Amino acid sequence: MYLDRLNNLKKLIEKEKVGGVLVSSVANITYLIGYANFSKEERDCYLLVSQKEQMLVTHSLLALELKGIDHGFKVMELTARSKFKNIFLSFIKRHSIKKLGIEEEDLRVSEFKRFSGFFKNLVGINLEELRILKEEDEEEKIKKACEIGDLAFENVLQKLKVGVSEKEIAWELEKFVRGEGAELSFRSIVAFGKNSAIPHHQTDLMDFGVKYKNYCSDMTRTVIYGSASKKQKEIYEVVKGAQEKAVGFVRLHSGSAVSDENKKIKIIKLADVDKAAREFILKSGYSSIPHSLGHGIGIEVHERPHVSPRSSEILEKGMVFSIEPGIYLPAGRHGIEDFGGVRIEDLFYFDGKSLVELTHSKKELIELK
The missing domain is CATH 3.90.230.10 (Creatinase/methionine aminopeptidase superfamily)
Structure with missing residues (x-):
């Protein structure tokens, strides 16, 4: 079930002509991995997805629990050494991404400024269409x-x-x-x-x-x-x-x-x-x-x-x-x-x-x- 959803996301990435996508909304993360115990206010999880890799980035309190769930995502734990910027830029470089899709209606202004400071070519895409037709x-x-x-x-x-x-x-x-x-x-x-x-x-x-x-x-x-x-x-x-x-x-x-x-x-x-x-x-x-x-x-x-x-x-x-x-x-x-x-x-x-x-x-x- 979750593999099918991930494949549909990758089809959308191809359709939108971007190299990958940063998933930030709690609803879409829940849909893609089947776990919902996230805080929208604290923003304690992001997904980074390309055609060849899918990564879940979160803090140590959630990482251990999420590693025990069969969702198909590699769990990356944020630490003092492994900061989000480093994980983000490594992902971009590893997949030679020229344009990255983002949920522009979900990201806060401060988050957008932060991410665009790392990488300029951010493109707004609507991931909600993945959830229109119910299984x-x-x-x-x-x-x-x-x-x-x-x-x-x-x-x-x-x-x-x-x-x-x-x-x-x-x-x-x-x-x-x-x-x-x-x-x-x-x-x-x-x-x-x-x-x-x-x-x-x-x-x-x-x-x-x-x-x-x-x-x-x-x-x-x-x-x-x-x-x-x-x-x-x-x-x-x-x-x-x-x-x-x-x-x-x-x-x-x-x-x-x-x-x-x-x-x-x-x-x-x-x-x-x-x-x-x-x-x-x-x-x-x-x-x-x-x-x-x-x-x-x-x-x-x-x-x-x-x-x-x-x-x-x-x-x-x-x-x-x-x-x-x-x-x-x-x-x-x-x-x-x-x-x-x-x-x-x-x-x-x-x-x-x-x-x-x-x-x-x-x-x-x-x-x-």
Whole structure:
């Protein structure tokens, strides 16, 4: 598995016409070697990769542990004598590298200045494309993270009542997830009118995710305290319908995606998936979604592909992404005091024929009375 990923990186190096690459982002290092216990703030590991050599450079505390992992990288330990500059320049010279690829969106300015002081010909390349299409093992881990998220949501519904605070709900989510052997993939967003206690007839938007074996889930549900008004029900159904419209668009256009006769692949643009949901909301009389319809997910909560009006990406087998339409109303609009918003978010996997839903928490309007 990791050898295939390394080979794909080397193909990208060839495609970008560079002699090698310096991998700095925690997400890409995790993807390439299967180890995630790094500090993004301390920057305690880099990968140096050429067509003939792959090297992991780290400090002594991690070196011993990383040497015991079968990842195919030579582990170089930083010491007083073996400084990064020496290792870096030796690598450049050994492989006669004229241009070196870097993750320019990940490197800090200070790091870029430091590396360009060693070697001038640094070229920005995007390594995130390596992670767009998920392998079966990755899909299973995301699926498991989603299952834990579904259970956590079901559990927290039992705790929701008038008077409970956002912090209490966020803690209940985290406590349950940790009890299942996982962790939250990001700080949970539990939002209702006041930040202290839930008022009656108020929407509560819960956006949270689970991380299981380095892979993330993401889900949003909106519940209403008390009996929903006619307008609240209408808005909720519009949002739900927008998600169904996007999913239906893919199913409609991917049913004949591959013909047995000529093997021609029908192209589905992710921008058109976004458009299907966005137009549904507009035709229902509400403002356009103020954010992208969805995002890819995997080792990071937000990664490629992008499901947005500006996306140039096409739907491919192995993609996992969210579909999360929403309607957000300022206080006082439509006669609803402090209404807030409604968003429904689920994760989907494209198996080459249709979208497979990975999150399964109920989507019917939940009224807590």
